[in-house]
Amino acid sequence: MEQKRKTHPFLFHGDAKEYFRIWIVNTLLTLLTCGIFSAWAKVRKRRYLRGNTELMGHRFDYRADPRRILVGNLVVALLFVAYMVVGQVYPVVRLGALAVGLLLLPWVVVRSLAFNAHNTCYRGMRFYFHQTYGMAALTYLGQLLVVIITCGFYYPAWVRNQREFTIGNHRLGDAFFRFSSKSGPFYSSYLVSGAMIFGALILGGMLTGVMLAVTKHKVATFTELVPFFIVYGSVFYLAKHYLFARLFNQVWNHTRLDGHRFVARMDAGRWIQLQLGNLGAIIASCGLLYPWAVVRSSSYALSCLQFEPDRPIETIGRLGKDEGSAFSETAGEFIGMDFGL
Amino acid sequence: MNATFTGSYCDGETLQSRPVDLRVESGRLYLGGIEPTVDVSLADVRTSDRLGAVPCFLYLPDRQIVETHDHAAVAALVDRQRGSGLPRLIHWLEERSRVAAAATVLLVGVVTAIVYWGLPVLAERAAYAVPERIEAQAGQSALAAFARYLQPSQLGPADRLRVVLLLERVVNPQHLPRKVRVEFRSLGGKFPNAFALPGGIIVMSDELVKLTENDEELMAVLAHELGHAELRHGLQSVLRGSAALLVVSTVTGDLSTLTSFAATIPLTLLQRGYSREFEQAADDYALNVLHAAKVDPGYFASILEKLEKSRPDGAQDFSYLSTHPSTADRIRRINPGGLLPRSRPRRTGWVVVVPETTRYTTAELPLDHRKDTVANIVQEATPPRPLAQPPPDYPPELVAREIVGEVSVEFGVDAQGAVQAPITAKSQQPELEAPVLAAVAQWKFSPSQFRGRNIPARVTATVKFGLDESAAPAKPAFAAQAMKPGSLDVAVIAPGDRDYVPPRPVRQPGPVYPIEMSAQGLEGRVTVEFVIDQNGNVREPRLVRSTDQEFEAPALEAILQWKFTPGQVRGRKVAVRASQIVEFNLEEETKVPPDLKLSEPIDLSLRGQTKAVPPRKP
Structure with a gap:
C-alpha cells in the first residue's frame, strides 16, 4: 500500500478584464501593423497565460524571442499566399503542395514542440524536447497510413501514440516525462463522441426530412438545412469538448515526471457547460469575449490538475541545453500543448 | 537611490x-x-x-x-x-480601461471598414491586374469544376449561330479589347441559366436559349453576362473570398480552436451580399449595352420574369448556379416605369408578314447525267412548298416609332424541308432584320423535288412590315405560285474556263478551340460549305459534316470572318461556292489547312436573282 503523498495544485491567477485589455490592444496593434506585430502579440498573450500559472509558489515563464516568430510568420504567410494564388489557377499544384506539406509535417511538429519547450521555463529551468525526426515521421505519417488502411479504426490509438511521442520526448532538466496509458480509454472516449455525432446526423437529417415533406420540396433550401446545421454543429461542439475532458484526465493521469505524478479530475459535464457558455458569449459578442473564454477555460482546466511529487523537486537539476527555430513554432502552433507544460 | x-x-x-x-x-x-x-x-x-x-x-x-x-x-x-x-x-x-474601450471601438470599426470597403476595392484592383493568360486558365478550371453539373449542348448549329451573331451585335458597339465567346451547355433539362466565367467565357444553357422568345431577350441575357465578364466579377469574388479568409485569420488567428465552426457563417452571408452587388452592377452594364444596341430594356425585364417563373420551387435560395438575387427588385431597377412588353402591344390593324415575292433557284443539283442541264432541272423540279410560317415579331418600340419596311431574306431549304442559314439579302430597316431572320429560321417546308427525289433549294422571301389599318393580321400566305422557273436567269460557266480567276484568301483567322474539348484532349474536323460573294466576303456558311458538335460553332464563327479577293470571270466579279475542312488539332493549335476547295462560281450580280452553275463531274 502506497503511502498518501502530498499533492500541490496548479493555480491560475489570470484575470479576464486584464487579459481582455492585453488581448484587445495587441490584436488592434496586429491589425494596424498588417500582422507584423502578431509575433509580439503572441508572445505577450502566451506569457500572460504561463506567467499566471503557479505551481508550488512559482510561476511558469515564456521567453520566446518575437523576432524569430516574426520570421516564421513571414515565411508561412509567403508560402500561403503563393499556394492560394497558384492553386487558384493550377489546382494540380495545390495537390502537390499539400503532399509536400504532409511530408514536412513531422519536421514542423518536432521543431515547434522543441521551440515551445525551450522557451518555457519553471524556476529558471527550461523545458526540453528531444528532436527525433524518424520517430516523428513514423508516428505522424507511418501510423496515418495504418489509420487509412483500417478505415479510421486505428485513429484513437494513433492519437494515443501521438501523445506518447510528444510527452515522452519532453524533459525538465534531468527529469524525464513518460506517458504510459493503454489505448482502451482512448477508444471508449472516441466511441462515445462518435456515437453523439452519429445521433446528431440522424436527428438533424430527420428534422430536415420532415420539413421537406411538409413543404414538398425535392431539393433542400438553405432555410430548411438550418435545423440540421444547428443540431449537427452543437452536438459536434459538445462531443468535441466531452472528448477533450476525457482525454485531459486520461493523459495527465498517465503522465509521470520521473517518479512525480499528475492527478487530473476534470468533470466532463462542467467543462461542457463552461464551453457552451463560452461559445454563446463569443458568438453574441462577435468574438470580442474570446479572451474572457480563454481565461475561464484555463482557470477551470488548471484547477482540475494537481502535481504529486514523490520526493522534493529541488533534486531536479540541469542537463545540457538546446535551441529551437521560430519557423516551426508558427507552422505547428495548432499542435502545441496548451496547459501546464 | x-x-x-x-x-x-x-x-x-x-x-x-x-x-x-x-x-x-x-x-x-x-x-x-x-x-x-x-x-x-x-x-x-x-x-x-x-x-x-x-x-x-x-x-x-x-x-x-x-x-x-x-x-x-x-x-x-x-x-x-x-x-x-x-x-x-x-x-x-x-x-488602461479607456484605451481598451477605445481599442475595441477602433477594432470593430477597422474590421468593418476593411470587410465592407477595403476588400472590394482591393479585389477589384487585383482582378483587373490579373494577366489575361492567368484569367483564361482560371476560367478553364472553373469550367472544368462546373463540368459535373453540365452536359453537352443539344442545340443545332442554326441556334448556335444565332446566339453567336446576337452576341456580336451586343459586343461590337462596346469595342472591347478582348474576345468574348459563348459556350453552349445543357443543364440536363433543369431550369434555364447563363453565367459568366473569368476569361470572357459566357456559358449558355440550352434551356435558356429555348426560353427566350425573341432576339431581344437573348441579347439582354448576353448583355448581362457580358457585364459579369467585363467587370471581372468571377475573379473578384474569388479574390474577395480568399482575402476575407486572410483577414479573418489574421484578426482571430488564435480563435481557430473555439469558433472555427461559427466563424464561417458571416463569411457565407458576406458572399451573398457580394453577389447582389455584382448582379446590380451587371444589370447596369447590360442596360447601357442594350441602349447602345437599341433594345428596349423591357425585354430584359421580361426574360428575368420568365427565368424566375421557370425555376423549380425552393431552388432559388440554395443553388450554386443561381446567383441572381431577388428578381422583383432587379426588375424594378431595370424598368422603373414598369413598361413591360409582357403582351404584344395591340394596335388596331397592324400587319406584319406578307411574303410578297419569293424566288427560287436550285442550289445543289443532283447531276447524274451530263444531259441534265440546269435549265432542265429548273423546269422539272417542283419548288418547296411552305408548311408552317410563324410570322416575325414586330418589336413594340418599332411599332411605337411607326417604323415600317421590307426585308428580303435568302435561305436554303434542305432535303428535309428545314431552313438553313438565312441571311438578309436586302432590307430597308436594319432593325427589322433580326426578327425576320429569327422567324424564318423556324419556317418549315415540304422539300423541293426533282424526279421523285428530295433536293435542296434556295428561296428568297420578302417580308413586309406595315401599319396598315385595313389589313388584318392574317395568316401569312406564301406565294409559291409566284415562282416561275422561267424567271430564273441561268448562266453556265465552266470551271475549266481560262477566263475564270478563282478567289484567293486574304485573311483566314483560325477558329477558337473550345476549352472543354481541349481539356479532354479531343480533336476533330468540321467541313463547311459557303459562298464567297462578289466582295470577297463569306456568306451562307453551311455545315456539311463534323466529327463533334462542339466544334461546329467555332468553325462557323471563324469562317464568317474570312476575307477573299473575289473570283472573276472575264473581268467580272462573281460569287463562288467553296468548301473548307477546318481541323481542330491540339498539337499545332487549331488551324485552317490550305485545302480550300472551290467549286462552281455562281453569279449573284443580276438584280438580286441567283444563278447557279453546276459543277462538272471530274
Missing part, C-alpha cells in the same frame, strides 16, 4: 529556490540572504517586460533568475538601463 526589495532566487542548476533580498548599489545588483551572496553588474541583468500582474523575472548571467512581485522596484531598476521604450508603451496601453 538604493532600492531594496525581495524575491526568490534560483541558480539555474537545480529547481531549488531561495528567498532573497535585492539591493541596487553603484551600478551593481546585490543578492543577500543566500550563501554565497551574489552580485552582478546591472548591465548584465535583463528583466522581463511588464505584463499585467505577472511577476517580474530578472535574468542574471549563468541561467540564474530572480522572480519577484515588486514591480515598482524593478521599474526603478529598468529606468537605469537603456531599454527599448516599446514594451513599456504597450504595457501602458494594456493597463
Whole structure:
C-alpha cells in the first residue's frame, strides 16, 4: 500500500478584464501593423497565460524571442499566399503542395514542440524536447497510413501514440516525462463522441426530412438545412469538448515526471457547460469575449490538475541545453500543448 | 537611490529556490540572504517586460533568475538601463480601461471598414491586374469544376449561330479589347441559366436559349453576362473570398480552436451580399449595352420574369448556379416605369408578314447525267412548298416609332424541308432584320423535288412590315405560285474556263478551340460549305459534316470572318461556292489547312436573282 503523498495544485491567477485589455490592444496593434506585430502579440498573450500559472509558489515563464516568430510568420504567410494564388489557377499544384506539406509535417511538429519547450521555463529551468525526426515521421505519417488502411479504426490509438511521442520526448532538466496509458480509454472516449455525432446526423437529417415533406420540396433550401446545421454543429461542439475532458484526465493521469505524478479530475459535464457558455458569449459578442473564454477555460482546466511529487523537486537539476527555430513554432502552433507544460 | 526589495532566487542548476533580498548599489545588483551572496553588474541583468500582474523575472548571467512581485522596484531598476521604450508603451496601453474601450471601438470599426470597403476595392484592383493568360486558365478550371453539373449542348448549329451573331451585335458597339465567346451547355433539362466565367467565357444553357422568345431577350441575357465578364466579377469574388479568409485569420488567428465552426457563417452571408452587388452592377452594364444596341430594356425585364417563373420551387435560395438575387427588385431597377412588353402591344390593324415575292433557284443539283442541264432541272423540279410560317415579331418600340419596311431574306431549304442559314439579302430597316431572320429560321417546308427525289433549294422571301389599318393580321400566305422557273436567269460557266480567276484568301483567322474539348484532349474536323460573294466576303456558311458538335460553332464563327479577293470571270466579279475542312488539332493549335476547295462560281450580280452553275463531274 502506497503511502498518501502530498499533492500541490496548479493555480491560475489570470484575470479576464486584464487579459481582455492585453488581448484587445495587441490584436488592434496586429491589425494596424498588417500582422507584423502578431509575433509580439503572441508572445505577450502566451506569457500572460504561463506567467499566471503557479505551481508550488512559482510561476511558469515564456521567453520566446518575437523576432524569430516574426520570421516564421513571414515565411508561412509567403508560402500561403503563393499556394492560394497558384492553386487558384493550377489546382494540380495545390495537390502537390499539400503532399509536400504532409511530408514536412513531422519536421514542423518536432521543431515547434522543441521551440515551445525551450522557451518555457519553471524556476529558471527550461523545458526540453528531444528532436527525433524518424520517430516523428513514423508516428505522424507511418501510423496515418495504418489509420487509412483500417478505415479510421486505428485513429484513437494513433492519437494515443501521438501523445506518447510528444510527452515522452519532453524533459525538465534531468527529469524525464513518460506517458504510459493503454489505448482502451482512448477508444471508449472516441466511441462515445462518435456515437453523439452519429445521433446528431440522424436527428438533424430527420428534422430536415420532415420539413421537406411538409413543404414538398425535392431539393433542400438553405432555410430548411438550418435545423440540421444547428443540431449537427452543437452536438459536434459538445462531443468535441466531452472528448477533450476525457482525454485531459486520461493523459495527465498517465503522465509521470520521473517518479512525480499528475492527478487530473476534470468533470466532463462542467467543462461542457463552461464551453457552451463560452461559445454563446463569443458568438453574441462577435468574438470580442474570446479572451474572457480563454481565461475561464484555463482557470477551470488548471484547477482540475494537481502535481504529486514523490520526493522534493529541488533534486531536479540541469542537463545540457538546446535551441529551437521560430519557423516551426508558427507552422505547428495548432499542435502545441496548451496547459501546464 | 538604493532600492531594496525581495524575491526568490534560483541558480539555474537545480529547481531549488531561495528567498532573497535585492539591493541596487553603484551600478551593481546585490543578492543577500543566500550563501554565497551574489552580485552582478546591472548591465548584465535583463528583466522581463511588464505584463499585467505577472511577476517580474530578472535574468542574471549563468541561467540564474530572480522572480519577484515588486514591480515598482524593478521599474526603478529598468529606468537605469537603456531599454527599448516599446514594451513599456504597450504595457501602458494594456493597463488602461479607456484605451481598451477605445481599442475595441477602433477594432470593430477597422474590421468593418476593411470587410465592407477595403476588400472590394482591393479585389477589384487585383482582378483587373490579373494577366489575361492567368484569367483564361482560371476560367478553364472553373469550367472544368462546373463540368459535373453540365452536359453537352443539344442545340443545332442554326441556334448556335444565332446566339453567336446576337452576341456580336451586343459586343461590337462596346469595342472591347478582348474576345468574348459563348459556350453552349445543357443543364440536363433543369431550369434555364447563363453565367459568366473569368476569361470572357459566357456559358449558355440550352434551356435558356429555348426560353427566350425573341432576339431581344437573348441579347439582354448576353448583355448581362457580358457585364459579369467585363467587370471581372468571377475573379473578384474569388479574390474577395480568399482575402476575407486572410483577414479573418489574421484578426482571430488564435480563435481557430473555439469558433472555427461559427466563424464561417458571416463569411457565407458576406458572399451573398457580394453577389447582389455584382448582379446590380451587371444589370447596369447590360442596360447601357442594350441602349447602345437599341433594345428596349423591357425585354430584359421580361426574360428575368420568365427565368424566375421557370425555376423549380425552393431552388432559388440554395443553388450554386443561381446567383441572381431577388428578381422583383432587379426588375424594378431595370424598368422603373414598369413598361413591360409582357403582351404584344395591340394596335388596331397592324400587319406584319406578307411574303410578297419569293424566288427560287436550285442550289445543289443532283447531276447524274451530263444531259441534265440546269435549265432542265429548273423546269422539272417542283419548288418547296411552305408548311408552317410563324410570322416575325414586330418589336413594340418599332411599332411605337411607326417604323415600317421590307426585308428580303435568302435561305436554303434542305432535303428535309428545314431552313438553313438565312441571311438578309436586302432590307430597308436594319432593325427589322433580326426578327425576320429569327422567324424564318423556324419556317418549315415540304422539300423541293426533282424526279421523285428530295433536293435542296434556295428561296428568297420578302417580308413586309406595315401599319396598315385595313389589313388584318392574317395568316401569312406564301406565294409559291409566284415562282416561275422561267424567271430564273441561268448562266453556265465552266470551271475549266481560262477566263475564270478563282478567289484567293486574304485573311483566314483560325477558329477558337473550345476549352472543354481541349481539356479532354479531343480533336476533330468540321467541313463547311459557303459562298464567297462578289466582295470577297463569306456568306451562307453551311455545315456539311463534323466529327463533334462542339466544334461546329467555332468553325462557323471563324469562317464568317474570312476575307477573299473575289473570283472573276472575264473581268467580272462573281460569287463562288467553296468548301473548307477546318481541323481542330491540339498539337499545332487549331488551324485552317490550305485545302480550300472551290467549286462552281455562281453569279449573284443580276438584280438580286441567283444563278447557279453546276459543277462538272471530274
